[in-house]
Amino acid sequence: MTLDKYEDVNVQIPPQPQPAIVLVRPQMGENIGAAARVMANFGLHDLRLVAPRDGWPNPKAQTMSAGAIKDTGPVRVYPNVGKAIADCSLGFAVTARLRDMEKDVYGPVEGCAELKAHTQNGSQVALLFGAESSGLNNEDVSLCDGIISYPVDKFFSSLNLAQAVAVIAYEWQVSLDREQNQQTLPSKIASKKAQIGLFEHLEEALENARFFYPPEKNPVMRQNIRNALIKARLTEQEVRTFRGIVRALAKGRGQQS
């Protein structure tokens, strides 16, 4: 291994835009470290952790990373998924379990191709992986634009977390190596921060309008609305337009027009 050279690589601006790998509530440091190692094997360096169970830094993660994690860097830690992908325009949930949600489902090849098209457009994209025990919950997935699922054996489908990262890191690298086919660039999607801003704005207006009824259905209704809107892959301009729409529709409420 050539760790010194690896450090040099980290300092440089990566030659290709690359996806953030987001581990959501990871439990075992060993898996975080193994994920970091295989990411580095395939040229990925943007590792983000959401609420790691054992805190951060984690000595076991560093040991298993074989040098890919130096001290705390370049790993970043966030309290929740929304903050972890705030700068991302597109996020795919990597999960074996398919949800009863309106999300596009991709294989790794197609999913990476889709993400790559957006990175070429200058967008930051993210791949989200759930915890070892429980995976991603529906709230996590509702912030994602699609699901990447692996062709696993239906009788033995539970992939180790670091192995799941290995497959996607490999496939990402392969997708880069594949011949550049001439595609029209997709339009640039608004950041998750902007998307979440719109969701929260709309939800607040709906709250005031007593839309969420009965109250126990509130979380499901919010998720359904987010899932529907996120499919639109709104641009920054479109997010502004929709916030204007919400403002315009809601402003008469409770006062003489």
Next chain:
Amino acid sequence: MTLDKYEDVNVQIPPQPQPAIVLVRPQMGENIGAAARVMANFGLHDLRLVAPRDGWPNPKAQTMSAGAIKDTGPVRVYPNVGKAIADCSLGFAVTARLRDMEKDVYGPVEGCAELKAHTQNGSQVALLFGAESSGLNNEDVSLCDGIISYPVDKFFSSLNLAQAVAVIAYEWQVSLDREQNQQTLPSKIASKKAQIGLFEHLEEALENARFFYPPEKNPVMRQNIRNALIKARLTEQEVRTFRGIVRALAKGRGQQS
């Protein structure tokens, strides 16, 4: 996990001929177990060990395999590479380090395609992986018909053994799926009638809220909103939800709430 069913799968004759995964002088039981687990994830069950350092069976391997290794089976142990691949017609060495040997070098995609073509011909084929510390030696490689090499970062090229197995197991499965070329059905999109109903409902509400200003921009603004919403490919249910949203937000307008 559904271990009982997994055992059933083992008892049956595999539906597709599959390569033997041969770990040559593996050191850590954890890596053997992780390799067995990810093999099972992707439908591979023929694991062979050549002179494992810590003997066999290995409790750490069984723990890490998450049920893929039961007692000693289905793993087979051999004293040397020649005996391990005696029944095979074709063997590829999986290694990052290229040798000064007259061997064909493949990427994972091409290597798996080549092996698959031979299994379809009734041949048993093998994929060989070296020890964690030292990899395959030249004597091992000399028994192989070709080399599979991964597109790793040249500055951080040392893959964990189980991760190397993960990539090939995944790629093998993908190569099988590629033939079948099956696609998941997209979710059913609302009729244009329903979509237009939503657009007009929203536009009328926005008209009442004096959102379209200045008037000469009205057609362009409507189009932009329609273009944004149409990207969501809303289902019938989602169209109903959004009409409910428009109704809820607009209903306070012009009257005491």
